Amino acid sequence: MFVLWHYFVFICLFHAIFFALSESNQGNERKRKKRREQEDDDNVFGSLMDKNPPDGKQASKGQFPFAISVQYWGFHYCSGALVSPKWVVSSGQCFNDERDTVTGFTLVAGMVDISDPNIQRRNLSKIIMHEKFYIDDERKLLANDIALLQPDFEFPLNSVIRPVKLPRPRQTFKGIGTLIGWTSHRPVVISLQYVDARLLTAKKCLQSRRNWPVDIGYAYHNKSMICAKPMYTIIPLCVGNTGSPLLHDNVLIGLSSTGANPCKANTQKVFIGYYTKISRHYSSGVNETITGSP
Known part of the structure; x- marks a missing residue:
């Protein structure tokens, strides 16, 4: 009887310890999950999603030959599209505070990857804002958000650098x-x-x-x-x-x-x-x- 009693106590203690450890692990996992979610919330613009957005497809070389990376002192700043060897079109809000300053801005064409060595880089020489560009950050109003950017000398046209086709005035699209x-x-x-x-x-x-x-x-x-x-x-x-x-x-x-x-x-x-x-x-x-x- 004494042996059976000790055995029963041992089994109960074993289950109690196992349950406590299980609850502790689950609690720690919940804390880790909550911490990860909080880190994601705190790093909306710096998470791993930046590198690998779901369902985004990698562009191949020459697939979008008009794609432009607008860079500021060598760092990606805004995007744009090549519309001629001498002009790039982009968002006006990118240059609203710098419309009279071109120092530090470069336009990069022919690039699809950070390691791509076959690119063309030009300094920005002129910014033309839309004459009716309007932005009000407090009221979240924005209109005529477009600007033309002129490189210091024209881009060479080839299979991986080519202007984009523009629509007809007032042309509509669907689908x-x-x-x-x-x-x-x-x-x-x-x-x-x-x-x-x-x-x-x-x-x-x-x-x-x-x-x-x-x-x-x-x-x-x-x-x-x-x-x-x-x-x-x-x-x-x-x-x-x-x-x-x-x-x-x-x-x-x-x-x-x-x-x-x-x-x-x-x-x-x-x-x-x-x-x-x-x-x-x-x-x-x-x-x-x-x-x-x-």
């Missing part, structure tokens, strides 16, 4: 487009990626306003913006992608105009992107400038 941009782990560019994006009507875009992450982006301005929702992923682009091209059948129809795009999955909200509408009198203005340049 599926392509959004390209740089994945970046601030401030280093990693690679050029692209995702499919469904183009939305103005009505649909306004209805989708509730799907915006809190305090991200500007109010939708129908006359100067186009709206699109990335497909198969809730992450459209990473930081440094203001000015990124939105394409439809390889025609430039928009430039990313929603400020800092988050590089973090949000399981509850789909990120709706706003883009400068190129066909809204911009294409004719851009054509006039690039064809009339010396």
Whole structure:
């Protein structure tokens, strides 16, 4: 009886210790999970998502020969598209505070990866802002978000560096487009990626306003913006992608105009992107400038 009693006590103690350890491990795992989630929340612009956004496709060399990395003192700053050997189009908000300063800015063409040695780099020599560019950060208002950038000397045209096709004035588009941009782990560019994006009507875009992450982006301005929702992923682009091209059948129809795009999955909200509408009198203005340049 004495032996059986000790054996019973031993079994009870063993189960108690095992249960306590199990609860402790589960508690520690919950703490680690919570800490990881908190770290993700605190590093929206510096997480591993920056390097590897879900469902983003790696661009191949020459696939988007008009893609431009706008850099500031050697670091990726904004994006753009080559529209002629002498001109690049980008977002106006990138240069709102520096519209009279070109020092430190460079334009890089022909690049798809940070390790790509076959690139062309030019210093920025001139910035032309849209005459009606308007931004109000407090009220989240933005319109006519476009600027023309002139390199100090023209880019050579070849199979991996070539201008993008512009739309006709007031031309409309519907269906599926392509959004390209740089994945970046601030401030280093990693690679050029692209995702499919469904183009939305103005009505649909306004209805989708509730799907915006809190305090991200500007109010939708129908006359100067186009709206699109990335497909198969809730992450459209990473930081440094203001000015990124939105394409439809390889025609430039928009430039990313929603400020800092988050590089973090949000399981509850789909990120709706706003883009400068190129066909809204911009294409004719851009054509006039690039064809009339010396």
